[in-house]
Amino acid sequence: MKILQVIHSADPARGGPIEGVRNVAHRMAELGCETELVTLDDPASSWLGQLTQKVHALGPSRGNYGLNGRMVSWLDQHARGYDFVIVNGLWQYHSFATWRVLARTGQPYAVFTHGMLDPWFKRTYPLKHFKKWLYWPWAEYRVLRDAAAVLFTCEDERLLARESFRLYKAREQVVSFGTRTPPADGAALAVRFLDAHPALWGNRVLLFLGRIQEKKGCDLLIDAFADVAEQALDLHLVMAGPDQTGWMAALRAQAALRGVDHRVHWVGMLQGDEKWGAFHAAEAFVLPSHQENFGIAVAEALGCGLPVLISDKVNIWREVQDAGAGLVAEDTVDGTRALLERWLALHPADRQRMSLAASRLFKKSFTVEAMADSLLQVIRQHAREKQP
Known part of the structure; x- marks a missing residue:
């Protein structure tokens, strides 16, 4: 099985979802599943050589949003070569670009929200929240609405996500999330x-x-x-x-x-x-x-x-x-x-x-083994046979 993880950046220094993406990719490899990443990073970034997964870095991209026309064309050419696609995070161009391509082709995908729909952001940054409202109906709302599954790491996260925007539709699933077992020494x-x-x-x-x-x-x-x-x-x-x-x-x-x-x-x-x-x-x-x-x-x-x-x-x-x-x-x-x-x-x-x-x-x-098993259940539930 071949899986594509779509994420804004794979830079370890940025923190956030990339650590979990890398951890589960290692475990998936042990289970015979190949994981590749597509990102909006600059392919000249020195840290790319430190990663063990194959990374398709399509940057440089414009601004914090990461506007990048190469993402859509790359997905048009390559997305059908993967058994399943997982989008990590919202509010940046990688999620919208994935929706633009896969909603048209009908290829199923899942979205990990990674806490980005938590109402804390609405309360703390009301101006930013208002700006997000301006493009929520035609962007992120559609990304979630058309996903085969919208993934949450615990029940609290799933329930909180419903409080950020009144216009909200998602096929919600709670999955395990975890990390590698620490070294023994x-x-x-x-x-x-x-x-x-x-x-x-x-x-x-x-x-x-x-x-x-x-x-x-x-x-x-x-x-x-x-x-x-x-x-x-x-x-x-x-x-x-x-x-x-x-x-x-x-x-x-x-x-x-x-x-x-x-x-x-x-x-x-x-x-x-x-x-x-x-x-x-x-x-x-x-x-x-x-x-x-x-x-x-x-x-x-x-x-x-x-x-x-x-x-x-x-x-x-x-x-x-x-x-x-x-x-x-x-x-x-x-x-x-x-x-x-x-x-x-x-x-x-x-x-x-x-x-x-x-x-x-x-x-x-909270082991990465439990995370991989849970994610594989989602993939097997929603993945389609690839068309020749």
């Missing part, structure tokens, strides 16, 4: 990470890993950490991730103003062993997001046996709470402070039980 990786950041040796570490951007609640975390810093003088906070919007300077100034800048460590984007080392060097993972449909980093933390301290806007919070794999609170400074205070108040034995629960939850619900 966690202790050695932790040592390597600490050696690279020696100021952390001998201290307790809380880890944030994700894009440095508003929706992740980074500012809430800085303030909450400052509020509890005197309760545990050996507690340090690692902020790992790319600064996509230039916000880091303001956040560092915020930490300095609160007097905790020497205990907040900005380590940039982590990949591979360095990322896994950070997970294993930490005692808990913290993500106070205002909006998160799933959160690959949450699943990765659980896979490392790391308790997760998350907001109730991370859409898998119910699963985490029910499993006893972490703590949950509102996405406010008070809520984030409560997460940290509750964590610090736990007895070491309770933290250990939470760690074991995190590992169990990962193996039960």
Whole structure:
């Protein structure tokens, strides 16, 4: 079976859906399914050589929307050579271009919304939402309406998607989502990470890993950490991730103003062993997001046996709470402070039980194997025989 994943960008530094796309492609290959990607990236991008999947990079494209006439012509020529097409994400040209071609040919496709219909965006950016309304009826609405399946990673995401636009029609399906099982040599990786950041040796570490951007609640975390810093003088906070919007300077100034800048460590984007080392060097993972449909980093933390301290806007919070794999609170400074205070108040034995629960939850619900099996069910349900 041959699958085409359509995505705006495959650049690992951009974060978002690409990590899940790459993970499931590896697992699909083990099951005998070939996955290729078509993107709006510039084919001269140096990072393309680091990817193991075949990538058809059709850029450069124009603007944030990614307008690119080559996408339609490429799909016209090649889409019939694939057994199924999966579109990742909305609001950029790759989804509309796919609809333009496949709605005409009748070839079935699925759409992963990846949280992009969450009503948080409507409340937080009303002007942007109004602009989206202007082209929703003739673009994204049709992309979803004509898809064989519109895929959500949990029930909360599916229900929230219905609240963004009154004009909404989709064949909704909830599928498993997950990530690769972390490396087994966690202790050695932790040592390597600490050696690279020696100021952390001998201290307790809380880890944030994700894009440095508003929706992740980074500012809430800085303030909450400052509020509890005197309760545990050996507690340090690692902020790992790319600064996509230039916000880091303001956040560092915020930490300095609160007097905790020497205990907040900005380590940039982590990949591979360095990322896994950070997970294993930490005692808990913290993500106070205002909006998160799933959160690959949450699943990765659980896979490392790391308790997760998350907001109730991370859409898998119910699963985490029910499993006893972490703590949950509102996405406010008070809520984030409560997460940290509750964590610090736990007895070491309770933290250990939470760690074991995190590992169990990962193996039960968030492995890439479960994701691939779930996605293959969708593909087999909707794929048509290719015409000669």
